[in-house]
Amino acid sequence: MLRQILKNFGSNKVFTLNSIGDHIKSADYSIRGEVLKKAQEIGQELCRSQIYPFKSLAACNMGNPQYLGQKPLTWVRQGLSLVVNPELLDYPGLISQYPSDIIDRSKYLLNCIQGGIGAYSDSAGYHVVRESIAKYIEQRDSVGPSNPNDIFTTNGASPSIEITLTAIIDSLNDGIMLPIPQYSLYTALITLNKGKSVGYYMNSNNGFWSMSIEEMQKALSRARNDGVNVKAVVVINPGNPTGQVLDEENMKDVVRFCEDNRLVLLADEVYQDNIYMPDKKFTSFRKVVIQMNSDLELFSFHSLSKGFYGECGIRGGYMELINIDKQAKDEIFKLGSLMICSSTFGQIGMELVLNPPSPSQPSYQTFIQEKTEILSNLKKNAELMHALFNTMDNITCNYIEGAMYAMPCVRVSKKAIQAAKNANLPVDKFYVMKALEETGIILAPFGYGQDPRTFHFRITIMSPEESFEDLLLSFKVFNDNFHKQYKDST
Amino acid sequence: MLRQILKNFGSNKVFTLNSIGDHIKSADYSIRGEVLKKAQEIGQELCRSQIYPFKSLAACNMGNPQYLGQKPLTWVRQGLSLVVNPELLDYPGLISQYPSDIIDRSKYLLNCIQGGIGAYSDSAGYHVVRESIAKYIEQRDSVGPSNPNDIFTTNGASPSIEITLTAIIDSLNDGIMLPIPQYSLYTALITLNKGKSVGYYMNSNNGFWSMSIEEMQKALSRARNDGVNVKAVVVINPGNPTGQVLDEENMKDVVRFCEDNRLVLLADEVYQDNIYMPDKKFTSFRKVVIQMNSDLELFSFHSLSKGFYGECGIRGGYMELINIDKQAKDEIFKLGSLMICSSTFGQIGMELVLNPPSPSQPSYQTFIQEKTEILSNLKKNAELMHALFNTMDNITCNYIEGAMYAMPCVRVSKKAIQAAKNANLPVDKFYVMKALEETGIILAPFGYGQDPRTFHFRITIMSPEESFEDLLLSFKVFNDNFHKQYKDST
Known part of the structure; x- marks a missing residue:
């Protein structure tokens, strides 16, 4: 068979990288790229041994709040569970566990x-x-x-x-x-x-x-x-x-x-x-x-x-x-x-x-309390992050007016740029990889240098509040050491 | 402004049909096309008046079983509801309503x-x-x-x-x-x-x-x-x-x-x-x-x-x-x-x-009963449909070995082809539109004529069992009348 013959020449696949268009191969979605791959490797090693100076990874590379511990809204999950399994509506005692407005809303939607x-x-x-x-x-x-x-x-x-x-x-x-x-x-x-x-x-x-x-x-x-x-x-x-x-x-x-x-x-x-x-x-x-x-x-x-x-x-x-x-x-x-x-x-x-509960409805209090807590935590984190980044060597960070990220700007030495070149990495990725290995914090490199001596990275503001300050402080240690290590001789 | 001037010439839109590629415009997804549009119009009229000889539409155009009354599997919806709202796991009395295996599975998955x-x-x-x-x-x-x-x-x-x-x-x-x-x-x-x-x-x-x-x-x-x-x-x-x-x-x-x-x-x-x-x-x-x-x-x-x-x-x-x-x-x-x-x-x-419950687990009986009932209903419908279509004038229908559809073949007269031409429709769509107006049954036209005097339509086998035979019988009346009306004079 033709296929057997080709196989002997080592080219038996029909569908290969060569047959895929450049428009596909060059579509780059950096949020889920090499850095994440490295993070997954580290994650697996963390289960086995203690070769890293941290206990767990902090996935600050994506806006993924519930992954980082944010609780879902009670109103939303109660409503969804009823729409998913309407038999719950017939359960004795449900009425004492779920407020009447979410029961009514679910019935309305199902209808x-x-x-x-x-x-x-x-x-x-x-x-x-x-x-x-x-x-x-x-x-x-x-x-x-x-x-x-x-x-x-x-x-x-x-x-x-x-x-x-x-x-x-x-x-x-x-x-x-x-x-x-x-x-x-x-x-x-x-x-x-x-x-x-x-x-x-x-x-x-x-x-x-x-x-x-x-x-x-x-x-x-x-x-x-x-x-x-x-x-x-x-x-x-x-x-x-x-x-x-x-x-x-x-x-x-x-x-x-x-x-x-x-x-x-x-x-x-x-x-x-x-x-x-x-x-x-x-x-x-x-x-x-x-x-x-x-x-x-x-x-x-x-x-x-x-x-x-x-x-x-x-x-x-x-x-x-x-x-x-x-x-x-x-x-x-x-x-x-x-x-x-x-x-x-x-x-x-x-x-x-x-279409959340209105102020007169029984679910309102919980809803507004959860909403306020989540948004005020994000606000607190945004402020803390802005303040702390601006205390770190060679980092400046703009105000975080909205969304879920800080985009600090890092100014690096010629020596750091050379070290990145030696490692065959763009300097932003070099820095982000080092941060990952030393702190467990996963960041998204964001190049963006109008100035070749600066780059940016993106970090989410949603790490769990309890450990958030510690996380940033461990990052500060990493960053300040990085700049010491790669300081240009004057 | 340029835009104002253009507006006066009646060409103020930038993004129009002209600016969209032919590859998009000619991508035709017939399952959700003109026939469905007509059905939606009829559906709205049905609420207001009684001009049609049927009370409701039968959506036999798509493989959409739950829309037609098939119940979801208890095992699936119980598990989903727990994963959606894990707080249910803490509810007193849940254990008496949900079998232990689905509770265990949900906990395992959440973990x-x-x-x-x-x-x-x-x-x-x-x-x-x-x-x-x-x-x-x-x-x-x-x-x-x-x-x-x-x-x-x-x-x-x-x-x-x-x-x-x-x-x-x-x-x-x-x-x-x-x-x-x-x-x-x-x-x-x-x-x-x-x-x-x-x-x-x-x-x-x-x-x-x-x-x-x-x-x-x-x-x-x-x-x-x-x-x-x-x-x-x-x-x-x-x-x-x-x-x-x-x-x-x-x-x-x-x-x-x-x-x-x-x-x-x-x-x-x-x-x-x-x-x-x-x-x-x-x-x-x-x-x-x-x-x-x-x-x-x-x-x-x-x-x-x-x-x-x-x-x-x-x-x-x-x-x-x-x-x-x-x-x-x-x-x-x-x-x-x-x-x-x-x-x-x-x-x-x-x-x-x-990964359904195994025979030794408490959910198994219900699961297997529901599964068997659904599949045996589908089988019964498939057999009934095959038998009934083959009693209808100018229709032949192959055995329905699997999947969810019958594909009857309709042989039409020259007169019917001419009538479709006059109505500016391909003959399969012409027939399917007539069927819709006279029976409320929504079908999918499927052209496919190696022989220009025949065409096919697709009909799902999942109409609710109670009314299924009636539905097919009303269709038989329509079909047999259609062929009488468009009989070629010999």
Whole structure:
């Protein structure tokens, strides 16, 4: 057989790296890359021996709050358990354990969904869930109704983003503007869709990250001069990884920028509930667009994974399409429908989070207490982290206005850069690997050097509170030693 | 502003149908197309008035058992509810309501997953779940161990199929062989990935659907003569929509065909638990490949949506990669990891279904009773449907060996073809629309005419048993009238 002959020549596989396209091979999703691999190795060794100076790993590389000990909301899990197993509703004594409002809500939801959560929903999601989402949006923005038919639910925000980019990028020459630094899902998906990432720099000034229309204009002009057909702008607000919270004036400028340059706006607003600075508040791009009476084409993404709810594993999310051409919207929704429907469990989770108990209901006290505790812990951590990083050698850290991350900037010596080169690693990865080996803290390297002597890393602010300060102090020891070890001789 | 000026010319949208690629616009997913739209309209009218001769719609267009009244398995929903809300484990009295084995299993699973289901799992899925899947595969096939590291969990089987096709199709000229008729997800995804669908006909002989290597060879030769670079073959077993269950001899031929022609095999095995004919049994391609000592590159897809469990909305599924080049596997898994991880809830559901209670455990009796009842109902329906369709004018229906559908063949008059033409519809859609308006039964039109005077439609066998015979009898009235109305004058 041909196959046998080829086998003898050692080339018996048909499907190999060579047969896979470059657009796939070069799609890099750094959050789950080499550093995590190393961490997994260390994790396995930790079970067997004590060769590391720490007892356990601290997964500060991802916004994964429940992994780090954050408790799920009682309201959400009680409701989900009833919708999952409606027989619980008939159990004697349940009424004394579950408040009446969550029992009522679950019955209401079960009543609206034929066949329960084991049946496929409409492709866009249950109508009852999309109505709740629309009501939430309406109350959040106070600028008129949102239409449930403009909402499409997906398994987290990631598939919404994927569908949107797949529909927008049509040729090798199509470009999407992205903040630098950005959440690496965007570059990975643009690469996968054979489009071009057009980065615009975030400004870092006086301890704050900010968006600059000037930088955006510069990036756009450069790309258009290079012949790139720039079609859309991604704005992440509150920022990932930079944590900035945009104010309305800044947002109006972004809207005008998109209008003037005929760009679609993709607003990643998954951290809308994560604001830590007292003088900051979240404003949606939808609100700004409607207030400006603009007809800017806007996609807004939201997720069940972040906020104070932090239900990452459940995979709930949605996109809202505003001012999008009807036929184009139909194509987007058709793309979404190829996967039949999003997780019904995720949809119900989204409903419970966005339509929480009201102050007069029995679940309210617990709900508001849990919500407040989670958000105030995050705020405390954000402040502590900002303060502590700024005491460490050669580190500066901007204010963490929102989202879930700090993005400290590290200035390194020539000697450290040389040592990284010798280890065949970029300097940010070199540093992050060393930190991992010495402290057990898993960080995400984030390159981003306008200045070749500096780099950034991303660290979540959600480590369990009790050990959080110790964790940061062990990191301080590592960092200060690192800079001593690689100090340039003067 | 430029935008204002353009607006005055009526062309103010940036993102329109014109800016969307043809590969997207022509990706057609017929299961959820025009017929369903019409059904939704009728559904809304049914609430308001009595203009239709039926009281409710029967959604026989999709394999969606719980939507049609099938009850979820107690074992699965009890386990899921505990994993969703572990506080239930502390409730007094739970032990008298839930058997001890499901309590133990839930505790075991919760113990294995850090942070519970609200935390992201590994991209491929929890290790404990992949171990269970591997154990299930091992016991199913009895040809040696399966490796948890070759398994990747996804939200249903659809994303597994999407990821695989995305990785395999690299140029406009790459082709994937598909059965005709086939499950439309495949053509939609191939179109979306800008590849070429290379159809091979299923044979319909003596009341049975079967696969013919001769037809496959014909289709392959034709495509290769046309310059198509055929890379893989999709086999759906048990068949969707054709319901055939392949025997081992036939499968060995398929494996040899793939080997000889250097093709990767994509085995869609989501109906592996749905077999209705006493002399048939499911054999996995993995088993055949290993028994033949072949190194054929094989992807196998499985899902939580079908079988006797029918948990469609939950979105659980996985793929197993067998004999796949290590680096190519890494790329496939990386593609999967872009969506971070599959629904943890779906993963747990998969674990509970594939690792059910053993005969000595307290949940076993209920589990086996529910399983038997569901499967025997499906079997009864399959037999009834096969018998009844064959009493209807101009309809022939093959045996339903497995899966969840009948695929009756309808022979129509020239007059009916002309009437469809006048209504500007293909004749299968014309017939299916009429059936919908007159009986409330939603069917999936399936064209597939090697003979221009015949077409097929797909109908699920899972309508609720009580009304199932009535439903089929009302359909018989419709069908027989249809053929009377459009009888050619002789």
